[in-house]
Amino acid sequence: MKKTTLADVAKSLNVSKTLVSLVLNGRGNEKGINKDTQQRVLERVKELNYKPNQFARGLRIGKSNTFGLVVADISNSFYARMCRSIEDHANKHGYNLIISSSDEDPEKESKLIQMLIDRQVDGLIISTTQKNNNDISLLKKNKFPFVLIDRHVPKVDSNYVIVDNKQGAKNVVEHLIKLGNKKIGHLTISPSHLSTIKDRTLGYKEALKENGIRTDNSLIKEISFDNIKEDVKREIKELMSPPQSINALFVANNNIAVACLECFQEMNIRIPQDVALVSFDDIDTFKLCYPPITAVAQPIEEMGKEAINMLINQIKNEDIGYQHLSLQTQLNIRRSCGSFIAEL
Numbered sequence: 250m251k252k253t254t255l256a257d258v259a260k261s262l263n264v265s266k267t268l269v270s271l272v273l274n275g276r277g278n279e280k281g282i283n284k285d286t287q288q289r290v291l292e293r294v295k296e297l298n299y300k301p302n303q304f305a306r307g308l309r310i311g312k313s314n315t316f317g318l319v320v321a322d323i324s325n326s327f328y329a330r331m332c333r334s335i336e337d338h339a340n341k342h343g344y345n346l347i348i349s350s351s352d353e354d355p356e357k358e359s360k361l362i363q364m365l366i367d368r369q370v371d372g373l374i375i376s377t378t379q380k381n382n383n384d385i386s387l388l389k390k391n392k393f394p395f396v397l398i399d400r401h402v403p404k405v406d407s408n409y410v411i412v413d414n415k416q417g418a419k420n421v422v423e424h425l426i427k428l429g430n431k432k433i434g435h436l437t438i439s440p441s442h443l444s445t446i447k448d449r450t451l452g453y454k455e456a457l458k459e460n461g462i463r464t465d466n467s468l469i470k471e472i473s474f475d476n477i478k479e480d481v482k483r484e485i486k487e488l489m490s491p492p493q494s495i496n497a498l499f500v501a502n503n504n505i506a507v508a509c510l511e512c513f514q515e516m517n518i519r520i521p522q523d524v525a526l527v528s529f530d531d532i533d534t535f536k537l538c539y540p541p542i543t544a545v546a547q548p549i550e551e552m553g554k555e556a557i558n559m560l561i562n563q564i565k566n567e568d569i570g571y572q573h574l575s576l577q578t579q580l581n582i583r584r585s586c587g588s589f590i591a592e593l
Contacts, residue, residue: 253299262293269294273301315345316560317365319358320376321399322474323350325504326532327549328376331398334553335374342561344371353440353474355379366393372560374398380442394563398556400444401573408563410556410574414445414529417545417578418452421527422499424543424580426460428587430497430525433457434468434488436481436509437501441471449501449529468493472505481508482515489518496524497586503530506542521587531581540584548576 259266269290271280277287316339320328328350336346347365351358355378362384365373372394377385382402388395389407401409425433435453437446454464470484488495500506506528513520520526520540528535531546559572 253297255299255301258290258293258297258299261297262289264290313369313371314343315347315368315370316557317362317368317370317373318346318348318375319361319365319373320348320350321353321378322504323348325502326534327503327530327547330549331376331553334550335398335557338554338557342557344557351376351378353378355381359384362388372396372564374556374560376400377402378440378443380440392567394560394567396556396560396563398552403444406571408559408572410552410559410576411444412547412552412576412578414448414578415452415455417547417580418449418499418529419456420452420578420580421529421543421545422453422456423460424582425497425499425525425527425586426456426462428525430587431462432465432468432493432495433462433497433499434470434493434495435499435501436470436472436484436505438472438477438505439474446501453499468495472501472508477504478508478511481505482512485509485512485516485518489516489524498524498526500526500528503528503532503535503544506530506544507534510538510542520585525586527586531579535581535583538585543583543586544581546579546581548578551576 255266255269259269264286268282271277272282272287272290273294318332318335320332322328323332332348339346347368347370349361349365351361358378362373362375373388374396376399377397379385382405385397385402385405385407389405395408397407397409399411401411422433435450437450441447450469457464468488470488472480472484487493488498498509500509506526509526518524527543529545531544535542535544555574559574562569
């Protein structure tokens with residue numbers, strides 16, 4: 250069936266395409282178009298089932314009512330929930346969302362940003378993985394609306410919504426120490442230049458220092474994003490053997506924690522009898538494990554809501570100035586750290 254066009258609507262009413270377009274864009278009164286004529290146009294559009302070309306309309310008015318979202322790893326439940334929150338809040342404000350995943354690849358992220366700009370998005374929300382910050386600086390220079398989420402770029406002042414990763418990590422490591430653990434290993438993840446990863450490691454180190462425990466760099470291991478399972482297995486074997494012989498382990502995210510659980514099962518390592526385990530990023534699976542896993546929970550729903558609000562504010566008023574928001578995490582204490590207190 251032939252798709253109805255704007256010209257078809259205009260021809261059926263013996264009026265111009267411009268008149269039909271003005272009515273559909275809500276500018277009939279502004280341009281002095283008769284009320285009856287406006288009503289006839291709207292009724293005929295409905296009769297003919299005319300669907301405007303939103304992309305072409307966006308080009309004409311310079312607005313697509315679409316945002317672009319670039320996250321690091323959409324397969325990670327943390328980012329999946331973040332995408333859901335951002336999409337829900339974008340829809341509430343009349344915006345659609347194009348979601349893409351960089352897979353922690355700076356080059357891919359750069360291409361995705363350009364692709365989304367080419368698609369005429371009105372603004373971007375980015376969980377950046379870049380180190381040189383060129384694309385972020387370019388967006389800022391061109392005054393293109395964007396908000397960084399989860400991660401920020403300290404050297405480039407911009408809008409961002411993050412959590413206090415350092416304090417969240419510090420809280421959970423201090424809890425391990427209070428339970429008598431002194432040799433606490435830490436599994437971080439590449440790329441290590443990311444603000445989230447750096448701050449979590451810093452929180453780990455500060456917790457040790459403030460409790461009189463010297464940081465042993467041999468207990469800090471970096472896991473490759475592209476090789477999590479194999480790297481975790483190798484590093485746990487080393488950390489659990491002399492001279493390291495850790496009695497607790499703090500891991501930087503939920504993907505590493507899940508890999509640890511698989512590894513412990515294969516190696517018959519008991520939690521928390523042989524080693525206490527705590528994680529940054531809480532997921533539903535951690536409540537169902539035996540024992541349930543102590544974890545730092547992030548306010549994902551609030552992060553998505555605030556990022557959308559921040560982006561819309563920037564679009565409405567580009568002179569508003571940059572907004573910086575750091576939200577607090579929550580420590581959910583469960584049995585995997587050797588002691589159980591009802592969830593906070």
